[in-house]
Amino acid sequence: MTFKKINAWFHLWFGIISGIGVVVLGITGCILVFEHEIKSLSSTWLHAENSTGGKILPPSVLYKSVEKAYPGREIESVWYKGENRTAHFRIHEMDSTIFVNPYTAEVVATAPTDDLFQFVKDGHYYFWFPREIGHAVTGWTTLIFFVITISGLILWWPKRWTKKTREQSFTIRWKAKFKRINYDLHNVLGFYSLLLALLIAATALMMSFAWFNNGVNWLAGAGPEKPRIKALSDTTTNIKTNLLIQMDKAYHKGVYELAEHNPQEVIVTWPEKPSEPFYVCTDMYRGTWRDVYLDQYTLEVLPGSDNRLRDEHVAEWINRSNYGLHVGDFAGMYTKIPYFLVSLICASLPITGFYIWWGKKRKAWRKKKKSITV
Structure with missing residues (x-):
């Protein structure tokens, strides 16, 4: 079994295993990127005259x-x-x-902390499970996503760089059939979101696993x-x-x-x-x-x-900046908008990937059925 086949097998099955989790993390992440902006518009009691x-x-x-x-x-x-x-x-x-x-010391309002955004956070942090179980599930889902993102890059990389492979690798053919558009959405958007997706996953892993955090600190030269x-x-x-x-x-x-x-x-x-x-x-x-x-x-x-x-120290700077790097808050709207789009793409990848696999599976079943009939 060649490395390419092993990598493809790994990408497929671990993608299916982590798929639902990645969708949940991606969608809840999209919402949380603009939590403060949405609250500012919807909650009048946050403003004081x-x-x-x-x-x-x-x-x-x-x-x-x-x-x-x-x-x-x-x-x-x-x-x-x-x-x-x-x-x-x-x-x-x-x-x-x-x-x-x-300015006046007037009590303006009292609002519960357990609001819609807390529900979204519970999903993003713990998948709505009890905290200890959910924290582990979130961490391992993120780790799988981190690895299959790298394996996806290996699958994406063309054997030869030609005009045709460049077009296939970097552009979405919107006039093609749905099956091809779905493939391009998975393949092309997956590539364009790669670096930011890896950053989001890596910063999440620093919050999930002590060994990963210690590894980053070691690479940054911490004692x-x-x-x-x-x-x-x-x-x-x-x-x-x-x-x-x-x-x-x-x-x-x-x-x-x-x-x-x-x-x-x-x-x-x-x-x-x-x-x-x-x-x-x-x-x-x-x-x-x-x-x-x-x-x-x-x-x-x-x-x-x-x-x-x-x-x-550099390592401590990374630790203290980790949250801002994870949520895209370090440059205001200039980073929040890309983070929102990449989170949305990450949520779509398991769906488009499953459809690619399902299409191949159906094609194989049809061939097998046809050969049996003949």
Whole structure:
């Protein structure tokens, strides 16, 4: 059995095995590419009018407003989304987000987190299975897709480069019969989407398998994996502080001292215990972010916090940029549109591929039936 036949067999049967999964991942990926844009158009409570012409209020003011609206509930965090956008509050053991006008502290709306997009995410991440099972299924489906994409390139590659093979390899003959158009859609579009499809799959594999992530880090020149340091506040200083005042200071530090990009968008999560730090998420820019932990008493940056992205080692830069590279957020619409199209093509490949196989199978059955009849 030649390598070409083995490769064709592998491409066919592993394509059939992973087909439904690839379709699900591709379609849900298409939707999630424009999640924020769709939500911005459909959810009016995401927008906040600055009717007073004032500045964005600090967390303590918004906190008191939410506390008044939901007395006795434990407020966890606030996510400032920037100018003319509502601030998002999360409450412990409550599957909803509270939207607050950051200029007036008015509670605008409360919406469940378990919405349509969460349903799509559950499909994209876990195929709607229990988390552990779904995570494994997603990872292995992506790995198979990654390998059969490479095998597809081998099948696509012509034996000889002539004018005819170039036309067959790079153009779709729209005036041909449906069977030929379907073949070209699989063959030609598969080639044009190859590099971006491999990037999307590779970044997904980094999130799915530790061994794959470690392999990428090794190729990027990283040393042995270092244990993650747990950030803890120093309770031995015995400093008396007001948590709301410290909260405002942590927010101010995140916006005016720590942030390099998009400073108005920041998350502040306040501590529940004396030993816990403030968590400040800043530099949320084109699919990347910076996790910073501040001592709740001194507000000093604690070990375990991320460096600025430009100061990171190549391997760590790849890890922190991985999400943005996966969802196509690193260059705005210039990358989101191609990502949408490639995700759509990836979803179509198992369908067009199955039709090619089914057509050959039917042709073989007809020949066999005809020979038996004769």
